[in-house]
Amino acid sequence: MEQRTYIKNAAQVITVGGASDAPKRGAEMEDLRIIEQGGVVCENGRIRFVGPDAEAEAFVRSLGGADTVIDAAGKIVTPGLVDPHTHLVFAGSRERELEMRLQGATYLEILKQGGGILYSTAQTRAATEEELLQESWKRLNRFLQHGVTTVEAKSGYGLTVEDELKQLRVARQLHERHPVDVVSTFMGAHAVPQEYKHDPDEYVRIVIEEMLPRVAAEKLAEFCDVFCEQGVFTVEQSERILEAGKQWGLIPKIHADEIVSFGGAELAAKVGAISADHLLKASDEGMRAMAQAGVIAVLLPATALFLMEQPARARALIEAGVPVALSTDRNPGSSPTESLPLVMNLACLTMKMTPAEVITASTINAAHAIGRGREIGSIEPGKKADLVVFDAPNYVYLQYNFGVNLVDTVLKDGRVVVKEGRIV
Ligand code: IZC
Ligand code: ZN
Numbered sequence: 044m045e046q047r048t049y050i051k052n053a054a055q056v057i058t059v060g061g062a063s064d065a066p067k068r069g070a071e072m073e074d075l076r077i078i079e080q081g082g083v084v085c086e087n088g089r090i091r092f093v094g095p096d097a098e099a100e101a102f103v104r105s106l107g108g109a110d111t112v113i114d115a116a117g118k119i120v121t122p123g124l125v126d127p128h129t130h131l132v133f134a135g136s137r138e139r140e141l142e143m144r145l146q147g148a149t150y151l152e153i154l155k156q157g158g159g160i161l162y163s164t165a166q167t168r169a170a171t172e173e174e175l176l177q178e179s180w181k182r183l184n185r186f187l188q189h190g191v192t193t194v195e196a197k198s199g200y201g202l203t204v205e206d207e208l209k210q211l212r213v214a215r216q217l218h219e220r221h222p223v224d225v226v227s228t229f230m231g232a233h234a235v236p237q238e239y240k241h242d243p244d245e246y247v248r249i250v251i252e253e254m255l256p257r258v259a260a261e262k263l264a265e266f267c268d269v270f271c272e273q274g275v276f277t278v279e280q281s282e283r284i285l286e287a288g289k290q291w292g293l294i295p296k297i298h299a300d301e302i303v304s305f306g307g308a309e310l311a312a313k314v315g316a317i318s319a320d321h322l323l324k325a326s327d328e329g330m331r332a333m334a335q336a337g338v339i340a341v342l343l344p345a346t347a348l349f350l351m352e353q354p355a356r357a358r359a360l361i362e363a364g365v366p367v368a369l370s371t372d373r374n375p376g377s378s379p380t381e382s383l384p385l386v387m388n389l390a391c392l393t394m395k396m397t398p399a400e401v402i403t404a405s406t407i408n409a410a411h412a413i414g415r416g417r418e419i420g421s422i423e424p425g426k427k428a429d430l431v432v433f434d435a436p437n438y439v440y441l442q443y444n445f446g447v448n449l450v451d452t453v454l455k456d457g458r459v460v461v462k463e464g465r466i467v
Contacts, residue, residue: 048085048108048428048457051096052116054436057079058093058422059122059406064410066339066366068440072400074415075261075438083120084109085331085428088456093422099155111459115432119441121402122421123192123429123453124383125409128320130233130374131180131196131217131225132210135166137375150350150377151302153273160200160234160270167200167210175213182373183223184466187382193427194373195223195413197268199233202246204253208229211263222455226413228296229254229264232276247280251287259291265414266317267293271307278306285314293412300324301346312336318368318412322355323347327363330356331388334364339412342390342404343372350377357394368408388445398442428457 060076067074082099084092084106092102103109138164140153146364153159161314167175179196186194201207211227218225231250239246245297258264267288271281285295287428295314299307301321311319319325319333320341333340347354360367371386372378380386387405390396410420419427432452435441441449453461460467 045086045428046457047106047219048097048107048111048113048454049082049103050113050120050430050432051082051099052114053081053120053432054117055079055118055119055438056093056422057121057402057438058425059403062407063417063421063423064282066408066416067403067449068364068366069361070273071401072361072367072408075399075402083422083430085454085457087169088428090422090424090426090428106333113432115334117436118451119433119435119438120422121431121433121438122406123419123431123455124190124405125413125415125420126186126191126194126370126373126383127318127368127389127412128343128370128372129194129196129408131182131194132175132198133163133165133167133200133375134175134178135375136168136379137162140376141245143281154234155274157237159376163200164202164234165270168203168206172209172213175210176216176428179213179217182381183217183221186411187223187464188450188461188464189384189448190431190433190453191381191383191384192414192453192455193222193410193415193419194224195226195228197228197233198264199230202231202234202236204249206258207254208257208261208263211258215263222460226415227264227289228266228268229258229293230268231268232281234270234275243280247276250284253372255287255291255293259293264293266296268296268298269303270298271310272298272301273303273305278310282310282314285316289314296320301442302330308333311338317414321359322360323344325355327359330360330363330365339366339408341368341370341389341412343370343378343386344393345380345386346372346378348389348393354393357396358391361400366408366411367396367400367404369413370406376439382448384448385439385446391442392445398439401442402438419453428454429456
């Protein structure tokens with residue numbers, strides 16, 4: 044029996060179509076390909092039809108009806124939201140550091156003293172796979188309740204061969220067992236662990252010679268990421284790690300120019316990274332290089348807010364022709380939130396992205412940032428039936444109402460997984 048779901052009467056179906064082969068950039072980011080008063084028909088986990096109500100109705104009738112019918116009158120339908128940058132799998136929390144930062148300590152000072160990422164590393168090393176799975180499962184549930192149907196998840200709180208593999212195995216289990224799809228990134232180069240504080244190059248060697256081969260052999264990740272930052276990994280070390288990752292078939296990503304202007308955007312272009320993320324302090328030259336090389340900018344305005352920093356220059360990136368995506372950066376230190384809709388609000392309010400650009404950045408461009416542009420990120424026949432019904436009469440209303448959750452229904456692979464805001 045074919046499982047069929049029909050969403051009808053939507054005030055707007057925001058398809059974000061026409062960009063499955065390459066991300067939208069410049070003025071294309073404003074083009075949402077909206078169908079007013081429309082419907083979506085899904086079959087066996089895939090989108091079969093999208094169009095105006097009358098046509099959708101006729102299509103469903105031609106198939107002999109649907110098992111599930113969702114009336115979206117007065118509401119909008121969007122592609123399932125995609126979060127292309129999270130540190131999903133970790134143990135413990137760091138509320139104490141919020142207090143320290145409020146008293147004047149900086150993020151990098153806390154890290155240097157063995158706190159920050161290194162604190163989360165100690166907690167994560169001490170946790171079992173089962174404990175990590177349970178903690179992360181709760182976070183994935185909250186992502187789903189906020190309309191997110193795919194997340195990227197990085198390792199980087201293990202910082203030993205076995206503990207990095209442990210984190211990635213948990214991410215794989217989450218992908219297999221939880222409705223949200225999880226795409227894995229190896230980030231052994233997230234911080235230099237205490238044991239190698241006096242010989243960071245030896246740690247870089249371990250990442251390259253001991254971690255990467257194991258990650259590749261167990262097929263535990265698709266991407267390789269590096270925290271390229273003052274006092275963390277140099278541009279030269281980052282380049283070596285990302286090039287080595289490429290040899291193992293891992294596509295480069297990079298934490299670039301988050302805290303100081305460091306040449307991360309330029310390096311992203313040089314190594315052909317799929318994305319460069321953060322970019323708070325990216326130079327004009329770095330932006331131009333990214334545009335030329337086709338690197339996607341993944342912007343994280345909740346992190347900028349939480350670190351009390353000026354956000355990335357989204358307008359300059361868009362004007363330079365860099366495709367922009369958005370993400371929560373979910374992590375225990377600089378962005379403890381699963382609300383991608385809040386990030387979307389912040390993108391408008393703090394970076395002056397338009398409501399239409401924000402939708403593109405959290406759907407199709409985010410999908411491209413994790414190599415999934417052909418599978419997800421838009422409402423087009425053949426794509427995965429990952430859809431969100433928001434209790435909003437139009438998409439601008441989504442960006443105007445902020446700090447509240449307007450998710451009504453979520454479909455994952457064509458099945459209702461959230462109903463009236465609750466997980467079913
Ligand atoms: O745990 O602080 N920036 N990595 C790079 C992070 C923030 C995560 C953390
Ligand atoms: Zn990050």
